[in-house]
Amino acid sequence: MRKIVAQAEHLPSHDVPLTEIAEIDEDWWFAEGGVPSPRALTDHMAMVQQVDRAYPIILDAEGRLMDGMHRVVQALLAGDTMIKAIRLPRTPEPDFVGVAPEDLPYD
Template identity: 70%
Template sequence: MRPQYHFRDGPDGLMAWDMRKIAATTEHLTPQSVPLENIAELDENWWFAHGTTPTPRAIAGHMKLIQSADRTYPIILDSEGRLMDGMHRVVQALLAGDTTINAIRLPRTPAPDYIGRDPSDLPYNP
């Protein structure tokens, strides 16, 4: 998995979770089918909410990631059912006309790895 983070606004600033760590904790969990209509993030500003601009080049980059997404890997939801990882797979499923996707729901949402850091300041080296 490439280094990537899940971001959410928090009371003390932007919260970031290292998705490599989260994914490692899900290996023993059983995926379940989740209706795409339950993925609220499909109707939110997901990729461009934290300082990036939706330029045509940036959108094309996400289109490539959507095309190459591997849906044999389940998406990851937090303990409340919010998406933490897998938006490219979710969009791929939506474009394919699917109504469900396999997901792993965390029994407990872990504390963020970083709080108050700009996304560009996080380590992105493998």
């Protein structure tokens, strides 16, 4: 994500209708095998409460969400219809393909 944020930080943000963010109706947090248990949902809701929507979400060139789901959920809970977003002009290639999340080299 650091590379994507670096690419986005000097681009202008604009308002995007929340209805245009397809990922709000997809299995975003648990698609990789996680279980949507009450504890897991509580952990995500704690993060939703802590986000700072001063930072725009990041969309790829096709308008798909790359970063910011907790900010999107906070906006939905607040009853907002729009959110600040930065749309990358070109979708970057992934650094890793076919690697399980737990095997990624995060420091």
